Amino acid sequence: MLGLDKKDTGLLLVVVVLALFAPFILNLFPTNSGMAFFNGGYPDLMQRFAIFGIFAIGFNILFGLTGYLSFGHAAFLGVGSYAAVWMFKLLNFNILPGLVLSVIAAGLLSVLIGYISLRRSGIYFSILTLAFAQMMYAIAYSDLLGRWLGTTITNGETGLQIYNDDPQILLGNGPNVPHLFGLEMRSKVDLALGPWNFTFPVGYYLCAILLILAFYLSIRIFRSPFGLMLRAIKSNQTRMMYTGLNAKPYTLAAFVISGMYAGLAGGLLAAMDPLAGAERMYWTESGAVVIMTILGGVGTLIGPILGAGTIKYMENIISKMNESLLDSWFAFLPDWLQHAVVWVATWFTGEGWHMTQGLLFMLVIIFLPGGLVEGGQKLTGLFGRKRAQTQTKTEPAE
Amino acid sequence: MGILEVKNVNKRFGGLKALSEVNLSVEENSVHAIIGPNGAGKSTLLNCLVGKLIPDTGSVMFDGQSVLGRNAYEINQMGISRVFQTPEIFGDLTVMENMMIACFAKRDGAFTLQAIGNMMKEKEVVDKAEHMLESMNLADKREMHTASMSRGDKRRMEIAMCLAQEPRLLLLDEPTAGMARADTNNTIDLLKKIKDERDITIAIIEHDMHVVFSLAERITVLAQGTPLVEDTPENIKGHPKVREAYLGETQVAA
Incomplete structure (x- = not known):
């Protein structure tokens, strides 16, 4: 189907089902039950799942296939956001021009950064991309470009926002919030089924459709002659060179494609919430996408989506756990034990969610170097x- | 005029003169061996032929065109394929994928962006790769990762990939180094078969005199960066200068 073989079609269907039914899958617990805290099916979080899924899928095309570890992909995420917000400021709140420009802007920037950084490989490449991204962060944070041009480009530490006196030449009577041809991103449909409540946000579904397209494109790239060449780069550059292949344009193309994915993700962030700030370019964002990809499974198709989902879920759910909530959870314990347990748990929840993330990351790296995908494969x-064993056991009896 | 003409090549590393006034002519469709004791400059010479090193002075012409200043991949696309001392193959890819990379490189050149089409639907390339694997007795290992193959199979894989590119000149750098006698003999037979079946020129650098005298039609003896003699195997065997260079290595004398 769609030029994919059976296995890949199955994988695509899994992603389609996960994406389209996420509002159900993430709201498993009735709204008034004690477990409702673990529900993730609210618009903001679901959008993040899809957006960072796209970011990680793109990153995996570079890192998973060629093995080049970029530590500066946040720069493209940030540029995508700024580009989209500028389209809102200049034209109107229709997100389409913004998304298109965010992909183009990130693509152009990645040609420049990639061309220079790819002169080196290994750790030197990583450091070069990190340096570029931090430069971009510094430029955005102090609006150097804007000061040099005598106008606002990134609006410094305040971040780029939309003001009433912005030109918005196409605005007319159109909506005053991000929309796609009138369909507002913020709007949603609520559905109550007995004690369950489900939310279907328009913005999320736009992100989900783009995630599915992004995933489909990445399968096609993985299976293409181009994808084969990228894996050859990771495997043995000497043999590649002596097989008459020029590795550089291949790597650059992979770099630019993954930069454009990041730009799309940045544009979507702005489309869901029309702001862009320099912190989106900070190195921790670059690090986050590395962690997502490795956690899910580098070089696997579905791994980056799983990794992005896991990290974003933890970031949003575990960081919400506070002491009083923990107290109420462990209230059934004797007082002294309750205090002890809560004292330990506070280290790993709330602000301490990074500790939990770090622990999970370490466990995965040590026991499942292939990431969550390897975990899934081991389980199946x-x-x-077991099934095979029961079969052999029953055979003699027959 | 040979297919490969090396003229007055000099190469110096700091104070060490690795190659001095090397002249070499390899006839088209011949098997030409370059032998010499350790440190004679064999590998340096080879690296000058494939673009890894650039000689200080002199010229290297392949089929009337200079190879100097060109990248390794450009020289390969001109028709020179190189087999390494330790097999260089794509270890984490399968045998079939390895072969397909070589076939794509032959068909599409150094770079093409085909990012959407399924590689297994490129019938022409798949057929050619399968045919090559059949003829090199690798078809039954089609889905195997090449890193887990035996040394002899890795060597066969590397040679097969080079042949898939239909090179006019095949350079072999000690292809039997570190091999057991049986594997060495297999490799010799393989190279003989390749020679008989195709129009191909083979230049081989080798320590093992058994290999050299089984294959070579011409032999150049290199010592201290200079060619001592170039002659047929029969004449080389008894040549006093060669004996001297090898300090009475019995294999040569025998």
């Missing part, structure tokens, strides 16, 4: 073996 392998 285990069940497969």
Whole structure:
């Protein structure tokens, strides 16, 4: 189907189902139950799942296939956001021009950064991309470009916002919030089924459709001759060179494609919430996408989506756990034990969610170097073996 | 005029003169061996032929065109393929994928952006890769990762990839180094078969005299960066200068 083989079609269907039914899958618990805290099916978080899924899928095309570890992809995320907000400021709140420009702007920037950084490989490449991204961050944070041009480009530490006196030449009587041809991103449909409440946000579904398209495109790239060449780069550059292949344009193309994915993700962030700030270019954002990709499974198709989902879920849910909530959870314990447990748990929740993320990351790296995807494969392998064992056991009885 | 003409090549590394006034002519469709004791400059010479090193002075012409100043991939696309001392193959890819990379490189050149089409639907390339694997007895290992192949199979894989590119000149750098006698003999037979079946020129650098005298039609002896003699195997065997260079290595004398 769609030029994919059976296995890849299955994988695409899994992603389609996950994406379209996310409002159900993430709101498993009835609204008034004690477990409702773990529901993730609200618009803001679901959008982040999809957007960072796109970011990680793109990053995986570079890192997973060629093995070049970019530590500066946040620069493209940030540029995408700024580009989209500028389209809102100049034209109107229709997100289409913004998304198109965010992809183009990130693509152009990645040609420049990639061309220079790819003169080196390994750790030197990573450091060069990190340096570029931090430069971009510094430029955005102090609006150097704007000061040099005598106008506002990034609006410094305040961040780029939309004001009433912005030109917005196409605004007319159109909506005053981001929309796609009148369909407002913020609007949503609520559905109550008994004790359950489900939310279907328009913005999320736009992101989800783009995620599906982004995923489909990445499958096609993985299976293409181009994808084969990218894997050859990771495997053995000497043999590649002596097979008459020029690795540089291949790597640059992968770099630019992944930069454009990041730009789209940045544009979508702005489309969901029309702001852009320099912190989106900060190195921790670059680090986050590395962690998402490795956690999910580098070089696998679906891994980056799983990694992005896991990290964003933890970031939003675990960081919301505070002491009083923990107290109420462990109220059934004797007082002294309750205090002890809560004292330990506070280290890993709320602000301490980074500790939990770090622990999870370490466990995955040590026990599942192939990421969550490897974990899944091991689980299915285990069940497969059990089934095989029961078969061999029953055979003699027959 | 040979297909490969090396003229007055000099190469110096700091105070060490690695190659001095090297002249070499390899006839088209011949097997030409370059032998010499350790440190004679064999590898330096080879690296000058494939673009890894640039000689200080002199010229290297392949089929009437200079190879100097060109990148390794450009020289390969001109028709020179190189087999390494330790097999260089794509270890984490399968045998079939390795072969397909070589076939794509032959068909599409150094770079083309085909990012959407499925590679397994490129019938022409798939057929050619499968045919090559058949003829090199690698078809049954099609889905195997090349990193887990035996040394002899890795060597065969590397040679097969080079042949898929239909080179006019195949350079072999000690292709049997570190191999057991049986594997060495297999490699010799393989190279003989390749020679008989195609129009191909083979230049081989080798320590093992058994290999050299089984294959070569011409032999150049290199010592201290200078060619001592160039002659047929029969004449080289008894040549006093060669014996001297090898300090009475019995294999040569025998």
